[in-house]
Amino acid sequence: MKKILILARMTFREALRRRIVLTGLLLGLCFLVLFSLGFHYIIDQVGAAASPEVDPAGKAMSRIADIEGQNALMLAGLYAVTFLSVAMAALLGADTLAGEIGSGTIQTIVTKPIRRSDVVLGKWLGFAVLLALYFGLMAGGVVASVWLQTGYAAHNLPLGLALIYLESLLIMSISLAGSSAFSALATGGLVFGLYGLAFIGGWIEQIGAILQNATAVKVGIIASLIIPSETLWRRAAFEMQTPMAGVLGGMSPFGATSVPSPLMIAYAGLYLLVTLALAVNTFSKRDL
């Protein structure tokens, strides 16, 4: 365990020193500024357009419309954060083993009295902490921006955010497994290809659910079984969206109509563990 922690710290320090995190954070900050400004102007516009209601029923309706709008915008912001975190996860994982095998830096590491699995698990842990910080700051920024400007906070936020974090861990694990066998470029292609598959699968499932087309929903579920990343986002969106959005907001990637079951979430967790085991196994057996 001690060796895993040493390697996790090394991985974390590498990401800091090589300015991977700094670049990510600077771009993330730009994103947060843009989101906050956009959110501010949209809310402002909506507020000005609404005619002052005098009767209580009209006031209540106006309040509901406000909340729906704020929730939808917050989810759109979180969707963008999810994409950025997934991209970060894919890039961190893709180069790490492949790059070190290619350059040969791995040779002085694995010839120490450690297990090969320590290397993979150490890197995984280092990246997991890094992603937690990155995602925490970005998602926290979106949530805080909405709350500071309107006082609105979505329900089930911790659960929703945890599911999105799990998605980034899943992508990072797949990337690490790819990196244990293929080059960084091939791994990047593989991970983004799979992510794209999950994205399209998710859409097909959503639209299928609206049109009540069982075949389309099945296609989406099969895509989710191949790679359950989008599934985690949709469950997270379901947890955080307003009840009404669930009914109305099907035609948006930022909401969920066909809601993934808890079983599917458990499947995603299992998928992550199996992928990590695969990464350990491949790396342990390969000639370096």
Place this chain on the structure above:
Amino acid sequence: MTGSPAIETHDLRKVFGEKTAVNGLTLRVERGEVFGFLGPNGAEKTTSIKMLLGLTAPTSGNAFLLGEPLGVRSALVRVGFLPEHFRFQEWLTAAEFLELHGQLYGMGGPDLKSRIGGLLERVGLAGFRNAQLHTFSKGMLQRIGLAQALLNRPLLVCLDEPTSGLDPVGRRLVRDIIHELRRDGTSVFLNSHLLSEIEVTCDRVAFLRHGEVVRLLELSEMTAGQTSVTIRARGFSAAVLVELGQWSSQPLVEGETITLGRVSEAALPEITRCLVAHGVDVYSITPKHVSLEEIFVETVGQDGGL
């Protein structure tokens, strides 16, 4: 297991697809011995070292490192390794790099700290303790890599081309460090193309060709008065040449010149007497030290085993 050899391999083989890279490597390196591992390019020296250190799995055969079978991690606690392509975590400073590798050996605390200071001093990098490795030259990287291989006070050090990036001063440093290691009873397994280095540092050498040991040589034997002799003479008969055969298996005759391959220096007066006794007119007898390079070419062939 202090009585066990530092390295022992039996019929170690590595096959990549159709190609047999290492074909039955059988070796024994004793404790405290400096052992040279020689061979032309493509002789699979690096593959052999990689198998010993667990980087590459052998296809068949077995091997022991400090008495432990390959793959047993505890043996690696007392093994140091400098790889051929010394590429390290370049975003670390010299001291951080050694600290990381020391920790991976299970070291820590004041012992590791003082060891790092001592080694940086020893490899001439004390002034670069806080410089990041990406600012280092090739030679400096090789020096820090060497320090890394010595952190754990190893019982066995495997050095794969340790002087390839070094200038003459750096090479002398490596040579001195190898001598120190030998003095302290550490075994050194040295793979190098620089035969002159091998000649002055190693106790024994193995010649590798196509992943097979084709010859083992005690260097003390080689340097103990072995010479080649060039004789310029007139009037020698075939009978004389046959008689010279007792000192050297293949006397080579070119006009007035007879070249005797490796003969003992002690035999020179006898050879002279023999020639004079047969009435040969001797103009000169020139002994020449046999270099490891000559033996290398003789062993692996002019084509270098390609």
